[in-house]
């Protein structure tokens with residue numbers, strides 16, 4: 236049944252899905268990596284496609300920006316469409332000197348400035364964590380492809396433009412990068428018994444001030460896309 240945000244029927248969406256924030260990155264992935272991609276959603280311009288990758292059914296769909304937006308899509312995908320493996324493929328800002336622009340980060344955990352989980356868990360602190368099977372598959376595939384990845388904690392911030400000292404506190408605690416969705420994705424998945432992972436490409440650096448262009452963010456972050464797709468193939472072979 237179609238949901239308020241996804242105009243598809245059960246069976247239109249694969250059990251494994253890639254989730255970029257940018258719907259045009261979803262289109263790029265579908266057109267450049269999937270075999271026989273079929274568009275299943277255009278509601279709000281949030282494009283969703285299903286095809287296959289190396290014969291394995293895979294979907295790819297935008298999530299929009301921020302925790303409320305990805306929470307809606309992750310919830311509907313898991314609960315209404317039976318999606319089981321969700322891999323966010325996003326961009327992030329580097330928070331450490333050794334994390335360079337265009338590097339790939341696998342988020343083993345995600346801190347957040349959001350209060351969603353404090354509300355959900357009645358003031359207690361849930362630790363949003365990646366699924367280990369997906370993380371291991373992605374890490375091993377990255378190594379097989381000769382791609383160096385950073386693995387560690389990221390910050391899912393509610394604010395893109397943040398004048399507070401929050402970023403510095405998380406940097407001092409070794410956080411690798413800042414984005415805006417992983418903590419919500421990990422929590423939605425954990426609450427539903429689904430598997431989730433976040434793979435990020437560094438689009439800019441909070442340390443050096445370097446930045447990539449919107450076109451690059453949409454189209455050229457191919458390493459993380461390949462890692463995510465290969466991880467899904469590895470998982471499906473288990």
Ligand SMILES: O=P(O)(O)O[C@H]1O[C@H](CO)[C@@H](O)[C@H]1O
Pocket residue numbers: 255256257299300301324325326327395413414415416452
């Ligand atoms: O490139 P995406 O996946 O959208 O991810 C990052 O980019 C957006 C901010 O520009 C936020 O959604 C942030 O998490």
Ligand SMILES: O=c1cc[nH]c(=O)[nH]1
Pocket residue numbers: 326327328329395413414415438439
């Ligand atoms: O600095 C950045 C870059 C990408 N996405 C973010 O949320 N922050």
